[in-house]
Amino acid sequence: MIRHSLQELTVRFVQPLQSRLAYRVTTAVALPVVLFIVLGVIAASLVISRQISSGAMLNYRHDLVLRAERIGALLGNILEPMTTLARNTTISNGLIDSAGRETYLVPLLTGFNNVAGVHVTIKLLDFLGIDIASNGDVPELEMYRGWIRKAIDVGKSAAKVIKVSGADYILVVNVIVYSRTHSGEGALVFLFPLTGTDDLDTGSGHTYHITYQGSFNPFPAMGDVPGEQPDGFISTPIPVPPLLSSLKLAIGTVPDMSAVNRNRNDAIALLLLIGAGALFFVVILAFWIGQRLVKPLQELAQTASTIADNLWVDLPPAILRNDEVGALDKALRDMLGKLRDVYRTLEQRVNERTRELQEAMQDAEHASRAKSDFLSSMSHELRTPLNAILGFGQLLELDNTLNPDQQSSVQQILASGRHLLNLVTQLLDLTRIESGAMEITLEKVCVRDLLEECVIMMTPVAQHYKVALVNESKLHDNLYVTGDVTRLRQCVLNLVSNAIKYNVERGVVIVKHDQGHDDTVVISVQDTGIGIPADRHDNIFQSFSRLGQEKSAIEGTGIGLVLTQRILHLMDGSVTFISDSGKGSTFSISLPMAEPAETVSGERVPGLVRGARGARTSERKTVLYVEDNPANLLLVQKILETRPDIDLISAHNADLGIDIALSHQPDLILMDIHLPGKNGFAALAELRNQQETSAIPVIAVSAAAMPRDVKRALDAGFNDYLTKPLEIDKFLGILDRVFNSQNENLRAG
Amino acid sequence: MTPGYTMKNSDVAALIFLLLIQIIPAMAAASADPVYIAIDAEFGLPNSSSAQSIEKGVRVAIAEINQHGGVLNGRPLALITTDNRSMPARGIHNISELSKQKDLVAVVSGRFSPVVLETMPVLQEYGIINLVPWSSADGITENNFEPKWVFRLSLKDRYAMPTMLNHARHIGATKVGFLLTNTSWGRSNENAAKRYLDSIEDIVSVGTAWYNWRDKSLIDKYKVLQQAGAQAIVLVANDDEGAILVSEIAALPKHERLPLISHWGVTGGNFIGQMKQPGDLASLQFVVVQSFSLFKAKPAKVAAVMKIAGELFGTKGPEDVESPVGFGQAYDLVHILARAIDLAGSTERAKVRDKMEQVKNYDGLVKHFAQPFSKDNHDALQLSDIFMARYDTNGVIRPLP
Known part of the structure; x- marks a missing residue:
């Protein structure tokens, strides 16, 4: 809770202050006022302190003067009848009239017992200060007989303040001077309490002291000088009646400065409180002003920042101020408006262009896709009849009954058919690459084995063209590359094929490999052909470029190099050439080098090499071919006619095939994938589920030649996969391999 | 000195x-x-x-x-x-x-x-x-x-008062006023006068006025006695007060100046010298009682x-x-x-x-x-x-x- 409040406080007050501008504005506004207030409070404190002190002292003095006057008046009231009494000769007559003292003097004095509310002791004393008559006795007076006597002796009336029972009393000695002798013959003495003359201790709560200073000049050492005054004692003289003229009375007090100080402290505290309040107010005000000045700027900054992120954000309400901030806000808004206009125009144009581009792209894509689709479907549709043509052409070729002319025609048919098939295949590959459908499986490939394989494969062709095919790769260290072995073989064969076909009679084609730069392996195919004219170098890798050989007898599709280049790109490789027209060319394939494999990849496919035609099994084998296309079935029948050790049975749909398989227990089943009704996969599954047929090898036969089709089939459990149109050698090789394996198993078993 | x-x-x-x-x-x-x-x-x-x-x-x-x-x-x-x-x-x-x-x-x-x-x-x-x-x-x-x-x-007063009153009678004053000092001496004379007046019938007192020691004037008291019908004043005073009274009487019109029959206190000092005017005493009848005279x-x-x-x-x-x-x-x-x-x-x-x-x-x-x-x-x-x-x-x- 507190933490939340603290955070809120921080967010609300501290963070704004951390904004330097707000801090500066706040400081600029608050600092002078704060200084002014602080100095003002200090000055006012001093003034108030002094005023209160001096005011209090004035009050005290005024009070003292008032009291002094009151006491003086009261003393006057008391002493007036005293004076009258003193002037009365009846009193002084008592000095010489002993009898009269008892008869009239004492009653007279007793009558003056109470004067102005004050008890007054009156005594008539003789010249020795001895009582002649009195209205009462005051024992303390005895101490002052000597003083009184001296007053009488010098014939001067006097007064002094004496202590009676601890209280201050005024003792007035009115000396009776005999006019004839001019000497004091006695005295009328008045004694009355001084403290009883005023309520000195009421009201103000202060203690007042009446001090007295006798001006009894002849006897200054008679104790009339008041004692040392306490610190801070202030006094004022009391106006005394003539009878007391010898007595200097003063009233004084020690002002109770604690109360004054308390008042002063209260006043200063109040002042400080007001000052603190003012400070707080000023700081808040300054903060508010700073905020008021800076906040719009912060908002503008925030707005600008927001605009930087999002041009279309809703702006806060406009700051309608007739000052720089307002102008800034307006300018910002104007700028934003123009920015938005520009942006809209730009966007509109971009959209237009994009739409145009998209339309063009869609058109191009449509065209490309149409082309691809066309090529794909065309190639597929072309391959099926081509299979039949080639198949039957091959069968014809094997027919010994044909005369040489017919044999030549068959050879022509086969050559044309193979060319067409090659063309279609290459077109299909190109189409796949362009449509992104080409799938590459990267693996370690043994270059030496690959090249040897290719040379073996191309040797018949080289012999046909009377070109010497030399494999120098055996001279080099065995190297490995990362690549798709099938496709890489395709590329090498293409280059070797070109090197042979575009060579001169009795020319030489050298195949070799070597380590290239940057961990690459370079496979080069060097010919001694016509070479490539320099003006054709630039478009050597373009489709259907046949270096002006279009009309020559040299068989070619014109897309081989393009395809090679595209395929190698897919494998992070490249193909380059060096050529001088008439001096031959060297085409080099560069591929990333791979670490040597522990097992030599070339050994995986030895069958093709080692299991060459002529390798036969001794036992008779039964092959079941499940095929709905009679042309394909006929082709296989024709092929297997050359193999008397193999009996062929067929079924035109899957169910029939399964029944035959159960009943005949063939050694091998060829299964077309695209069967009417139950397809090849379903049939395989049933065969695998039947105990009697589960162990029979099943080889898929399909026109679908895509790697994923192959993979799918192998994953489903097919033992191998043959693409249509069947290549006779390959077909027979697979059969031999399967049967050999069965025989070995049997022998082993 | x-x-x-x-x-x-x-x-x-x-x-x-x-x-x-x-x-x-x-x-x-x-x-x-x-x-x-x-x-x-x-x-x-x-x-x-x-x-x-x-x-x-x-x-x-x-x-x-x-x-x-x-x-x-x-x-x-x-x-x-x-x-x-x-x-x-x-x-x-x-x-x-x-x-x-x-x-x-x-x-x-x-x-x-x-x-x-x-x-x-x-x-x-x-x-x-x-x-x-x-x-x-x-x-x-x-x-x-x-x-x-x-x-x-x-x-002694017992003798002085009859002598003075007899003198009053002698000068024809039957009504006398007493102006006495307010002391034991004055009261002694009062007693003496009373005692004597009680024994005779031809002289009466119109009253007694008392003055105090140090009184600065006695004329008021004198006038009181005079208005009371005194034909002579018996004065019991000393030289200073006596001199004051004499001068005050001398200042009065002649017909208001009553004879003063004085006790002898006045003779104790410079009676005449203390009067305002040296001739004040001569302006009125003044007699004083004595008990001895060198003459x-x-x-x-x-x-x-x-x-x-x-x-x-x-x-x-x-x-x-x-x-x-x-x-x-x-x-x-x-x-x-x-x-x-x-x-x-x-x-x-x-x-x-x-x-x-x-x-x-x-x-x-x-x-x-x-x-x-x-x-x-x-x-x-x-x-x-x-x-x-x-x-x-x-x-x-x-x-x-």
């Missing part, structure tokens, strides 16, 4: 006192131990001559006695004076001081009855003979002290006394003696005392006091005393000795014919 220093009365008194204490015993020691007499009187009272007059009388008497071998077979009489300034308290104080004096036999009092009336009991207590040559209050001798140590040779004494006695006084004080004659009653009566008292001392044969005061009552056939200045004092009578004078007198134009008091 340095020039410019003015001696005050108190200084003078103190000086005299010191001189007497220092010198007189020294003189006595030269022959024999003196026998002391003291005078406590109003020496320091300005314008008063009574104390000085008494002192002169005493000194003349002492001189005569010492010339004849003193007392007690050769002891001289010596005098000590103390000043009471007419104040009873001072008198009492002085007496207590004098009581310490060895071989002090008697104290001679002064003019003022209030003083004497207050010192007398003190002297009584101390057992000191109190010689009264002037004070007239009856109470001085008419009291209950027993034995009495006071011996008066002077007028009535035996000429031989007067001549002898005046001779010594002339030697001692340069006194030229009876006219030169101020306040003569004090002079003559004090003189006689000292002689009586000297006789009593010799009769006692000792300065033992009790014996001397006893012998005072036994002195006989003393032929004094005032008169011849067969036996001035007795056990029952401590007043040496009698009514017949009293007479009225007047101031002559020179201020000399002369008996009325």
Whole structure:
């Protein structure tokens, strides 16, 4: 809770202050006022302190003067009848009239017992200060007989303040001077309490002291000088009646400065409180002003920042101020408006262009896709009849009954058919690459084995063209590359094929490999052909470029190099050439080098090499071919006619095939994938589920030649996969391999 | 004494006192131990001559006695004076001081009855003979002290009042007013007057007015008495108040000036000198009661006394003696005392006091005393000795014919 409040406080007050501008504005506004207030409070404190002190002292003095006057008046009231009494000769007559003292003097004095509310002791004393008559006795007076006597002796009336029972009393000695002798013959003495003359201790709560200073000049050492005054004692003289003229009375007090100080402290505290309040107010005000000045700027900054992120954000309400901030806000808004206009125009144009581009792209894509689709479907549709043509052409070729002319025609048919098939295949590959459908499986490939394989494969062709095919790769260290072995073989064969076909009679084609730069392996195919004219170098890798050989007898599709280049790109490789027209060319394939494999990849496919035609099994084998296309079935029948050790049975749909398989227990089943009704996969599954047929090898036969089709089939459990149109050698090789394996198993078993 | 220093009365008194204490015993020691007499009187009272007059009388008497071998077979009489300034308290104080004096036999009092009336009991207590040559209050001798140590040779009110009232009758005043000092002396006279008026029928009192000591004016009281029908005023006052009244009366129209029949207090001082105008006294009828006059004494006695006084004080004659009653009566008292001392044969005061009552056939200045004092009578004078007198134009008091 507190933490939340603290955070809120921080967010609300501290963070704004951390904004330097707000801090500066706040400081600029608050600092002078704060200084002014602080100095003002200090000055006012001093003034108030002094005023209160001096005011209090004035009050005290005024009070003292008032009291002094009151006491003086009261003393006057008391002493007036005293004076009258003193002037009365009846009193002084008592000095010489002993009898009269008892008869009239004492009653007279007793009558003056109470004067102005004050008890007054009156005594008539003789010249020795001895009582002649009195209205009462005051024992303390005895101490002052000597003083009184001296007053009488010098014939001067006097007064002094004496202590009676601890209280201050005024003792007035009115000396009776005999006019004839001019000497004091006695005295009328008045004694009355001084403290009883005023309520000195009421009201103000202060203690007042009446001090007295006798001006009894002849006897200054008679104790009339008041004692040392306490610190801070202030006094004022009391106006005394003539009878007391010898007595200097003063009233004084020690002002109770604690109360004054308390008042002063209260006043200063109040002042400080007001000052603190003012400070707080000023700081808040300054903060508010700073905020008021800076906040719009912060908002503008925030707005600008927001605009930087999002041009279309809703702006806060406009700051309608007739000052720089307002102008800034307006300018910002104007700028934003123009920015938005520009942006809209730009966007509109971009959209237009994009739409145009998209339309063009869609058109191009449509065209490309149409082309691809066309090529794909065309190639597929072309391959099926081509299979039949080639198949039957091959069968014809094997027919010994044909005369040489017919044999030549068959050879022509086969050559044309193979060319067409090659063309279609290459077109299909190109189409796949362009449509992104080409799938590459990267693996370690043994270059030496690959090249040897290719040379073996191309040797018949080289012999046909009377070109010497030399494999120098055996001279080099065995190297490995990362690549798709099938496709890489395709590329090498293409280059070797070109090197042979575009060579001169009795020319030489050298195949070799070597380590290239940057961990690459370079496979080069060097010919001694016509070479490539320099003006054709630039478009050597373009489709259907046949270096002006279009009309020559040299068989070619014109897309081989393009395809090679595209395929190698897919494998992070490249193909380059060096050529001088008439001096031959060297085409080099560069591929990333791979670490040597522990097992030599070339050994995986030895069958093709080692299991060459002529390798036969001794036992008779039964092959079941499940095929709905009679042309394909006929082709296989024709092929297997050359193999008397193999009996062929067929079924035109899957169910029939399964029944035959159960009943005949063939050694091998060829299964077309695209069967009417139950397809090849379903049939395989049933065969695998039947105990009697589960162990029979099943080889898929399909026109679908895509790697994923192959993979799918192998994953489903097919033992191998043959693409249509069947290549006779390959077909027979697979059969031999399967049967050999069965025989070995049997022998082993 | 340095020039410019003015001696005050108190200084003078103190000086005299010191001189007497220092010198007189020294003189006595030269022959024999003196026998002391003291005078406590109003020496320091300005314008008063009574104390000085008494002192002169005493000194003349002492001189005569010492010339004849003193007392007690050769002891001289010596005098000590103390000043009471007419104040009873001072008198009492002085007496207590004098009581310490060895071989002090008697104290001679002064003019003022209030003083004497207050010192007398003190002297009584101390057992000191109190010689009264002037004070007239009856109470001085008419009291209950027993034995009495006071011996008066002077007028007393009991005698003065009939004499003055008789004078009133003599001048035809049957209605008299009494203006009295508010003291024991005044009351003594009041009593005396009342006593006498009760015994006669032709004179009546219109009233009594009292004045106080130090009153600055008496005319209001005078007028009260005058309006009450007084035909004469019996005045009991001293010289100062008397002078005030005389001047105040003199300032009145002539028909308002009543005759003043005055007690003798006025004669104790410079009565005339204290009046506003020297002629004030002559503008009205003024008589004063007296008990002694050098002009009535035996000429031989007067001549002898005046001779010594002339030697001692340069006194030229009876006219030169101020306040003569004090002079003559004090003189006689000292002689009586000297006789009593010799009769006692000792300065033992009790014996001397006893012998005072036994002195006989003393032929004094005032008169011849067969036996001035007795056990029952401590007043040496009698009514017949009293007479009225007047101031002559020179201020000399002369008996009325």
